[in-house]
Amino acid sequence: MKHYLNDQFQVSGYIKPGAGTKIILEQATKDVDNLLDKYFIICCGSNDIGRVKLSTVFNDFIEFIKTVTDTNVILLTVPYRLDLKRPNITLDKITNFNRKLLKLKKLFPHLSLMEIN
Numbered sequence: 258m259k260h261y262l263n264d265q266f267q268v269s270g271y272i273k274p275g276a277g278t279k280i281i282l283e284q285a286t287k288d289v290d291n292l293l294d295k296y297f298i299i300c301c302g303s304n305d306i307g308r309v310k311l312s313t314v315f316n317d318f319i320e321f322i323k324t325v326t327d328t329n330v331i332l333l334t335v336p337y338r339l340d341l342k343r344p345n346i347t348l349d350k351i352t353n354f355n356r357k358l359l360k361l362k363k364l365f366p367h368l369s370l371m372e373i374n
Contacts, residue, residue: 278302278314282321289325297328300373302335302354306347311354318358322365331369334358 273281281301289297299321305314322330334355341347355372362368 275304276301277305277309278317279309282317286321286324289328296331297325298331298333300333300336303338303351306335306338306350306354307341311350315354315357319361322361322368326367329367329369330365331371332358332361334370334372336373 273284278301281299285297285299302314302318305311318332322332335351335358337351338347359370359372362370
């Protein structure tokens, strides 16, 4: 991101291999107050597919978005998992989940969604 933005923006990244959405969003909630320019990009959720109820993950996203109303949130759709034993079922779950995420941008003006594949 730093390569594409000018010097007015502070770019930081956090990588938490194997972490679930809840852990990532809890850390993001703590860190968002320290941002100078209020843009926050989030990519998570694929580790939760098949482990956690998707309604729980969806509610975690909603709670985070409600909490950071003075920050522009860019949420990336959940990446596909091709490394699992039953990839077709997983791909369907992720596709359906991403459709729900895309509807959130109508509810929250400070939210943008970027579809990735």
